[in-house]
Amino acid sequence: MQQAAVERIDPLYADVHAWPEPEKHDDDARLDFWARAATLLDWETPWETTHSWTPPSRQARRGPDMRWFEGGRLNAAVNCVDRHVAAGRGQKVALHFEGEPGDRVDVTYADLQERVNRAANALESLGVGHGDRVVIYLPVLVETIVITLACARIGAVHQLVFGGFSAEALRFRVEDTGAKLLVTTDGQYRRGAAVPVKANADAAVAGLTVDAGGTVEHVLVLRRTGSEINWTDTDLTGDGLGRDVWWHEVVDTASPVHEPQFFDAENELFIMYTSGTTGKPKGLVHTTGGYLTGALFSYLRLFAHPDPAQRDDDVHWCTADLAWVTAHTYEMYGPLAAGATQVIYEGVPNVPHPGRHFEIIQRHRVTSYYTAPTLVRSLMGWWPKGVPGEYDLSSVRLGGTVGEAVNPEAAQWLRREIGRDTRDAQGRPSLPLVDTWWQSESGSTVLSPRPEATAFTPGSVAQDMPGWKTAVVDEFGTPTGTDVQGNIVITRPGPSMARTVWGNPERFYTSYWEKYVDAENGRGWFLAGDGARRDQDGNIWILGRIDDAINVSGHLLSTIEIESALVTHPDVVEAGVAPVYDPKTGHAAVAFTVLSAAAQQRLASHPEQEAQLIETLRGHVAQVIGPVAKPRTVIPVPEVPKTRSGKIMRRLLTQLHDGQRLGDTTSLQNEPCVPQIQRICQERGTAPTKEKSHV
Known part of the structure; x- marks a missing residue:
């Protein structure tokens, strides 16, 4: 698609909420949409071609050559x-x-x-x-x-x-x-x-x-x-x-x-390393024009006030560390390209006391609060009776989560405690929430409820953002049925998508494109690595990493669903559920739980009550989901290991439980908890010994 000239739109006054979303199956409309979004930027030289796509190649073992806004020059x-x-x-x-x-x-x-x-x-x-x-x-x-x-x-x-x-x-x-x-x-x-x-x-x-x-x-x-x-x-x-x-x-x-x-639109802007427990981190390469377009548009669409006349009063706070991709997009490039005001905070949320975030919100009149579900669960544990009324949180008009799908308890707590001054006609908490799904690879949000949506179902990341197209498919690329788990793939990436892996283009192919390289007559689809399902309304539910799913006697279970069931119990602040070896069923679920302060105090005084608590929690999961989802055991731990983005490293929990060789753990945000969990697992000895196979 050609673009002859660029007529700039001032992002501070751009009414992007009123922009019609392109039809998912109309590629021309999709490119027209992104061309319009790119005019939110200042270009020293207008681009000539909005987008070109060379499919991935099985023979050459390379990913696609995707280019956006070729010929254009700008400075981020x-x-x-x-x-x-x-x-x-x-x-x-x-x-x-x-x-x-x-x-x-x-x-x-x-x-x-x-x-x-x-x-x-x-x-x-x-x-x-x-x-x-x-x-x-x-x-x-x-x-x-x-x-x-x-x-x-x-x-x-x-x-x-x-x-x-x-x-x-x-x-x-x-x-x-x-x-x-x-x-x-x-x-x-x-x-x-x-x-x-x-x-x-x-x-x-x-x-x-x-x-x-x-x-x-x-x-x-x-x-x-x-x-x-x-x-x-x-x-x-x-x-x-x-x-x-x-x-x-x-x-x-x-x-x-x-x-x-001023630099070409495809000029490299930054490298973002992914975390993992096996293999070396991958350095994903993001380029200037496409990334900045995706970051700016999605910030405006999700977080800026829908009325441009009131946008000057916006104060955005993304709580992520600046080294994480979320901070690149929604703490640096997106908000700053929009001319927004935002908060940045150096420390942890409970120093010098667990109300530090509430003080910051009150002092700076924060309007959008974007954080991770794991932080929300920490706040829930620190404030079991709710946020004290002394904190004025009335400025908050929007909440957002990122990292993993938000569980119902955390979403309800956000609405009730952070958004307590936002209520519907019936007096119920109604703070708009955007539960965003995206990755270091995508560079900006791919799936999210719209902030103006009147209904929000915790755990559902709703539908595609404008200009993106996804699908939930089986191993062969066939769309799955309603409420059937499959793999989520990106079939039409937006311009903020990573272009390659730094110094290793073959790894870009094998990690993301090889599985569905032949999809759509060779166009190729991006494998995101997450399991997902669509409900009867067409909304997508993210079910965790594909290799985190647990197959128990033929029943495919989602780790996130079991974790969400556990945190509905008042004694559990956070949970990480991992698939572990079981001689009878092949796999079993083991739940690593962070207990509430009250539960910890109770067990410290009466350690003999731990066995009863474990059985209570197992029974709670069976009641919420069904007996097949009941964890084989529950192991209390001080923390669960997490990446900087707040994602629970379930594969690492599997390795710790089953005594497997650990991969790289240096990229975790809380690495010191790893030897603690390892010692707890060794002391409990809950891992069955694998039988040697006889040939």
Whole structure:
């Protein structure tokens, strides 16, 4: 499809809620829709071709060559900052920053522009340019967003790493990307303490610097905590600077004026690594024009006020760490491209007390609160009697969840406690909720209820977002019937879709395209890796990872459904259900449960009551779902292992229970719980010994 000219639409006043959604089977209408969405951006050069698609190839073992807005040139940082200042909105607050120790700062768009310009000049002074990779190992700080946008401004490819990851996890990303620069801090505040970080950075780059045959030339260090650190001042490149350089010496002193470059729409913007318990993480490559289009449109459609005249009052808060793809899309690029005001918070939600999030909502008058079901369940455990009335949460008009399908209890709690001031004509809590389903691979939301929908069924991610098309199919690509579990596939990706795996295009093919490469006469479908089903209304329910499904004596059970049943019991705050070996049924379900504070106290005083509680919880699942879903046993644990996105790592629970060799666990957000669970499983000895086969 050709596009001759681009007539820009100001995103602050774009009434995207009124845009008609294209018919799913009309590819021309779908491309027209995305062409219109792309006009929400500022293009230095208009694109010539909206979209082209070269199917995946079984023979070449490669994924599809998908391109969006070819011929167009733009700059992501200009779209997120400069254009809002040029439009006269420089004094609008872009970021309300909250540090864990209590420090706060408001950053306007004019201030953000100056900071990004300084950082862009500093990057160039360190020898970083178009196409170079920069690894950013920082917590949620204003500077994290600044250096990320500075990379985008000069065309460097950024890769953000969670500040709590180990040196091993960081090292892999530095080496795999061939990074020229690592950005880090002296330390970070985490759970009420200053935690040293620089030592991890030093370990990660050891042997990977240019003098050792690697690619790293500099380590840029931000002073955050004042922690004592080691310093390497060896000049590796002859530029007169040491390997280690201070942020305040090279960034804060740089010129606040910078002339941006403009790049092809398909220019690489960032690399996003996936987590897993087996195999190395995959570095997914996202490009500029398509990703930014998907991020901006979906932010406006799901989170911005439907009335553009009231959009100036929006204060968005996505609670994710900036290293996660959700934060890239709905904490950086989407909201900033829209000219929105948002909150960013450095710390954990229960420091110095479990009401920290409510204080932040009240102080900044947050209007959209986007978080993970696992965090909601934590809040439920901390506040079993509900959120105290002293917190003013009346500003919240929209709630959102991401990571895993929200269970009914968590959704109802969000509506009742966070949205207590939003009620329908009958006085019932009616806070609009968007339960979004998407992945690092898709780059933006694929499935979600619309925020204006009057009905919301917890656990159902409803239907396709405009411009996307999905299907639930069996192993052979045939659509499944009503309420029959199948594989969810993306048959028509949006422009924010990842293009390949960094340095390994064959892995992109084998991971996502090989299974359905012949679908639709060779067009090919993307295998998302999640199980799903459609209900009688056509809405999709996500049932967890395909390999998390449990086949018990021929009955296919969803781990999420069993977990949702467990958390309806007042003694359970969170649950992770895993398929484990069983000599009779092949597989069995084992439930790892995080008990409520009251239940923990009760068992601490009367440990003999644990057996009775386990049987009560097993019976509760049987009552809610049916006897076939009853877990073989229930194991109380302090935490369940989760990725940074809040997804429970059920395969890891299987490995821990059955005594299997563990894969990489360095990418977990709570890695210390792994040896704890391993010890609990060994002490309980609930895993049957596998019988040796005789041939």
